[in-house]
Amino acid sequence: MEINAKDKTKRGWREIFFEIIFEAETPAGKWFDIVLIICISLSVLAVMLDSVSSVRERYGRFLYDIEWFFTILFTIEYILRLLCVRKPIRYAASFFGVVDLLAILPTYTSLLFFGSRHLAVVRILRVLRIFRVLKLGHHTKEAVMLKKALYASRRKILVFLFVVLTLVVIIGSVMYIIEGEENGFTSIPRSVYWAVVTLTTVGYGDISPGTGPGQFLAAIVMILGYSIIAVPTGIVTVELSQAYTDKSTSQACPSCSAEGHDRDAEYCKFCGTKL
Numbered sequence: 001m002e003i004n005a006k007d008k009t010k011r012g013w014r015e016i017f018f019e020i021i022f023e024a025e026t027p028a029g030k031w032f033d034i035v036l037i038i039c040i041s042l043s044v045l046a047v048m049l050d051s052v053s054s055v056r057e058r059y060g061r062f063l064y065d066i067e068w069f070f071t072i073l074f075t076i077e078y079i080l081r082l083l084c085v086r087k088p089i090r091y092a093a094s095f096f097g098v099v100d101l102l103a104i105l106p107t108y109t110s111l112l113f114f115g116s117r118h119l120a121v122v123r124i125l126r127v128l129r130i131f132r133v134l135k136l137g138h139h140t141k142e143a144v145m146l147k148k149a150l151y152a153s154r155r156k157i158l159v160f161l162f163v164v165l166t167l168v169v170i171i172g173s174v175m176y177i178i179e180g181e182e183n184g185f186t187s188i189p190r191s192v193y194w195a196v197v198t199l200t201t202v203g204y205g206d207i208s209p210g211t212g213p214g215q216f217l218a219a220i221v222m223i224l225g226y227s228i229i230a231v232p233t234g235i236v237t238v239e240l241s242q243a244y245t246d247k248s249t250s251q252a253c254p255s256c257s258a259e260g261h262d263r264d265a266e267y268c269k270f271c272g273t274k275l
Contacts, residue, residue: 018084021077036077043070071107078104086273149239156235164228168195171221175214183210199225 023029043066049055050063078100082088091097150157172192179185184207185194194207198221209215253268267274 014084017080021081021084067107071104074104149236153235153239157232160231168192168199171195178214179209198222201225
């Protein structure tokens, strides 16, 4: 009886922490997300300020202490996430699990490098802490809706990108034939680069057609670029409107931490665990 009571207590604490850390619809979960978003934003700001030499020379020690404070804080959060879910390995291998690890790993890795000749390497590793900004998307409902919209429109976008890729290869090849090396189109890949820059309406101006036919083709590509840019926007907008009307909930599975279940769902549609 005593063992069962202990197990029940352990499960109770596990469910409480899971509700606070993973659930976004409870008051405790909302406050946890708000505090975590503030901490992530401040830690990213510290990384950015640390890259400014004048700020680093004056407040380097303070920024160093702040960095270790956030690192320890995010380490505790990462450990608690692994303890809350029933399949910690699955969460650790997930996208946000990897992001959580990248958020804390560079600071600990910097301890392995010492000496003046390793300082450049340490700075490069410290830049990886900027991955903490990716953790923001895990704590906002709008980001979840955007992720659903992008995932639902992935096939249409892939087809669209394939069409654009085919188009720029054809246009680049034709421009290479029309202009030739004397006008800067020294190869088909370089001509394709010009087609991409022109079609996306970026227009660096480092390469430009010098003949009449080439300029005529360039004008067509420029006009075509405006219509092409609107296509992926329309695709995502349609899926985004459907995501807003979706009746799924942000309740996370206690086993795999997956979200997006129906409001009346009793079992996880990804792993089958009872919600």
